[in-house]
Amino acid sequence: MSEQDRAHMRHALQLAARGLGRVWPNPAVGCVLVKDGRIVGRGWTQPGGRPHAERRALDQAGAAARGATAYVTLEPCAHHGQTPPCAEGLVACGVARVVSALEDPDTRVAGKGHAILRAAGIEVEVGLLADAARTLNHGFLKRTTQGLPMVTLKLATTLDGRIATASGESRWITGAGSRRAVHLLRMTHDAVMVGSGTALADDPDLTVRDLGAAHQPVRVVVDSGLRHAPDSRLGQTARAHPVWLLHGTGTDNAGWQATGARLLECPMGAGALDLRAGLGLLAAQGITRVFCEGGAGLAAALIRAGLVDDLVIFSAGALIGEEGRAALGPLALGALADAPRLSLVSQTAVGGDVMSHWRFVQV
Numbered sequence: 270m271s272e273q274d275r276a277h278m279r280h281a282l283q284l285a286a287r288g289l290g291r292v293w294p295n296p297a298v299g300c301v302l303v304k305d306g307r308i309v310g311r312g313w314t315q316p317g318g319r320p321h322a323e324r325r326a327l328d329q330a331g332a333a334a335r336g337a338t339a340y341v342t343l344e345p346c347a348h349h350g351q352t353p354p355c356a357e358g359l360v361a362c363g364v365a366r367v368v369s370a371l372e373d374p375d376t377r378v379a380g381k382g383h384a385i386l387r388a389a390g391i392e393v394e395v396g397l398l399a400d401a402a403r404t405l406n407h408g409f410l411k412r413t414t415q416g417l418p419m420v421t422l423k424l425a426t427t428l429d430g431r432i433a434t435a436s437g438e439s440r441w442i443t444g445a446g447s448r449r450a451v452h453l454l455r456m457t458h459d460a461v462m463v464g465s466g467t468a469l470a471d472d473p474d475l476t477v478r479d480l481g482a483a484h485q486p487v488r489v490v491v492d493s494g495l496r497h498a499p500d501s502r503l504g505q506t507a508r509a510h511p512v513w514l515l516h517g518t519g520t521d522n523a524g525w526q527a528t529g530a531r532l533l534e535c536p537m538g539a540g541a542l543d544l545r546a547g548l549g550l551l552a553a554q555g556i557t558r559v560f561c562e563g564g565a566g567l568a569a570a571l572i573r574a575g576l577v578d579d580l581v582i583f584s585a586g587a588l589i590g591e592e593g594r595a596a597l598g599p600l601a602l603g604a605l606a607d608a609p610r611l612s613l614v615s616q617t618a619v620g621g622d623v624m625s626h627w628r629f630v631q632v
Contacts, residue, residue, distance in 0.1 A: 270368070270394065270397055273306075274340070274368060274397060275397065275398065277301050277303055277308075277338075277340040277368075278301075278340045278342070278368065278370060278397045278398045279398065279401075280299075280301050280308075280311070280340070281299035281300060281301045281311075281322075281340045281341065281342050281370075282299055282342055282370070282398065282401055282402060282405055283299065284299030284300070284301070284311060284312070284313040284322070285297045285298050285299030285313055285314070285322065285342045285402075285405055285406075286299075286405060286457075287299075287313050288313050288314040288315070288316075289405075289457040289458075289558065290455075290456050290457045290458050290459055290484070290486060290558065291316040291317075291484050292314045292315070292316065292317065292318045293318070293408075293409075293459040293555050293556060293557045293558070294318065294409075294412070294555030294556075294557060295314055295318030295319075295321075295409070296314070296343050296373075296406045296409035296410075296557075297313070297314050297405065297406060297409070298313065298314045298321065298322040298323075298341065298342050298343045298406075299311075299312070299313045299314075299322050299341070299342045300312050300313070300322035300323045300325070300326040300339060300340065300341045300342075301326065301339070301340045302326045302327070302329075302330045302333075302334055302337045302338070302339050302340075302364070303337060303338050303340065304330075304333055304334075304336060304337035304338070309329075309330040309333035309334065309337055310325075310326040310327060310328075310329035310330030310331075310333070310334060310337075311325075311326050311329065312324065312325025312326035312327075312328075312329060313325065316484060319352060320352065321346065321352065321355050322341065322342075322355075323339065323341060323345055323355035323358060323359060324352065324355060324358060326339070327358055327359070327362050330362075334362040334363060334364055335362065335363030335364075335365075336363060336364075336365045337364055337365065337366075338364070338365065338366040338367070338368060339359055339364050339366070339367045339368070340368050340369075340397075341367060341368070341369045341370070342369070342370045342371070342402045342405065342406070343369065343370065343371050343373050343402065343406060344369050344371065344372050344373040344378055344380070344382045344383055344395075345358075345359055345367070345369070345382040345383075345385075345386070346373070346377075346378050346382055347377065347378050347381035347382040347384075347385055348377035348378065348381075354382070354385070355382070356381075356382040356383075356385040356386055357385060359386060359391070360385065360386065360389040360391065364391060365391065365392065366391065366392040366393075366394070367383075367386050367391055367392070367393050367394070368393075368394045368395075368397050369383070369393070369394075369395050369397075370395075370396070370397055370398050370399050370401070370402030371395070371396075371399055371402045371403060371406075372395060374410060374413050374414050375413050383395065407419045407578065408459070408557035408558035409557045411557070411578070412552045412556075412557045416549050416552050416553070417545070417548050417549060417552050417576070418459070418460075418548055418551055418552050418556045418557050418558060418559045419557065419558050419559065419578045419579070420548070420559045420561055420571060420576055420577050420578055420579075421454070421458065421558070421559070421560050421561065421577075421578065421579040421580075421581060422561045422568055422571060422572070422577045422579070422580050422581070423451060423454065423560060423561065423562050423563075423580075423581045423582075423583070424563070424568065424580070424581070424582045424583070424596045424597075425442055425443045425447065425451075425582075425583040425585070426442065426582060426583070426584055426585070426596045427442060427584070427585055427587045427588055427589050427593070428584055428585070428586060428587065428588055429588050429589060429590065429593075430595060430596050430597075431588075431589040431590070431593030431594060431595060431596065432563075432564070432565065432593075432594050432595070432596045433589075433593060433594040434589055434592075434593055434594070435592040435593060435594070437470065437594070439594075442585050442587065443583045443584075443585045443622045444585070444619070444620040444621050444622055445620065446619040446620030446621075446622065447583040447585075447619050447620065447622045447624065449479070449480075450583070450619055450624060451562075451583070452477050452478060452479065452480055453480065454560055454581065455475075455476075455477045455486055455560055456477050456480065456482055456484070456486070457558070457560075458486055458558040458559060458560035459486060459487060459555075459556045459557055459558045459559065460486050460487040460488070460489050460513075460551065460556050460558070460559045460560065461475045461486045461487070461488055461489065461559075461560050461561075461562060462489040462490070462491065462559050462560065462561045462562070462567075463475065463489075463490055463491070463561070463562050463563055463564070463567070464490070464491045464492075464563065464564055464566060464567035465490060465491065465492035465493070465494070465496050465497055466564050466566060466567075467562070467563045467564040467567070468490050468492065468497040468501070468503070469496060469497055470564075472501050472502050473502065473503070474502050474503070474506070475488040475503065475562070476488070476506075476510060485510040485511075486560070487511045487512075487513055487556065488503060488510065488511065488512045488513070489512075489513045489514070489515065489551065489559070490503065490512070490513075490514050490515070491515045491542055491544070491547060491567055492514055492515065492516055493515075493516060493517040493520075493535075493537065493541065493542045494516070494517060494520055495514065495516050495520045495521065495522055495525060497514075498524075499524035499525050499527065499528050499530075503530075504524075504525065504528040504530065505528070507528040507529045507530040508528070508529040511530075511531065512528070512529075512530040512531070513530065513531040513532075513533060513551075513554075514530055514531070514532050514533065515533050515535045515542060515547040515550065515551075516532060516533070516534060516535065516542075517534070517535060517536075517537050517542060518534060518536070518537065531554075533547070533550045533551075533554075535547045535550060541570065544570055544571060544574050544576060545574055545576060548576060561577075565594065565595060565596060565597055565598045566598040568596070568597055568598070569597045569598035569599060569600055570598070572597070572600060572609060573600055573601060577629055578628065578629060579614075579626065579627065579628050579629070580611060580626075580627040580628075580629065581624065581625070581626050581627075582624070582625045582627070583619065583622050583623070583624050584622060584623045584624075584625065585621070585622050586621055586622070609629060609630075610629075610630040611627040611628060611629050611630060612627065612628050612630055613625065613626075613627055614626040614627060614628050
């Protein structure tokens, strides 16, 4: 395919990224319609998952869509849901060629969208910038194929890997720029998750603030015994912005039910909540991307269970020493060879801090 094809697909991927955190359980898709070298329509999946990217682009293009090439970051859907299939929409509008980055693994689609297009005489090419498209929609793809959401783990530490002093003081290890970046990351995830220890210690809001965001992620607390109080900030705001609690069996949940929070009962394993099962429950509710903000125990447990996909570390130019609280709890490693390995995606200066984005290497 030509460099022009690649440029238009990159444009479609940039559009698709606008939907991250806002379109679950749907994928975040981008579509660009090009005719005679000119963009005649473009769109991305809208909040709540409707309308789809292709429909937005076709509506914008109108009659100009006839004979155009559609660049789509994921195979156009083939099933009837709240809206007609996008593949049929592309056929009806007379598109001549479709370039898609990936086949959709959803069994309702899985090649059927491309088949509809080819049956109508439309030229179809698949696989352009597939790796970038796969990374962008990793959460949707993982939920579809594994029944689990993508998990991004965030840590804010000193240079020596401490998250608090021995007395528990942690505000603020990193600077204002890093805290703003965290809010931007919250915006691109469907849910923000913390453990009960962090919830008890910090009484957090877990909302996106100071960015003019009308949309808020689901706020999730992993709290096997429902220790976090219903009159906390999360409980008091549960009707305004969703709060979900992953809890164990036999807990007294009447207080939390009164707040409007959603309670998801989860099986226990080895004296703690079964995190794989818990994340599976989130995925079953449609969640595709989870942003975990701690604490150290939950972070380590997720890593031990092999449930973390990406790690984002904000490192401040400060040192606390051995007596400080470590960023991670025990990983139960028997040897260095057992240590999880990660590859560096990016590293950026944020004010006086450094933001490092790592991806877990799948063995």
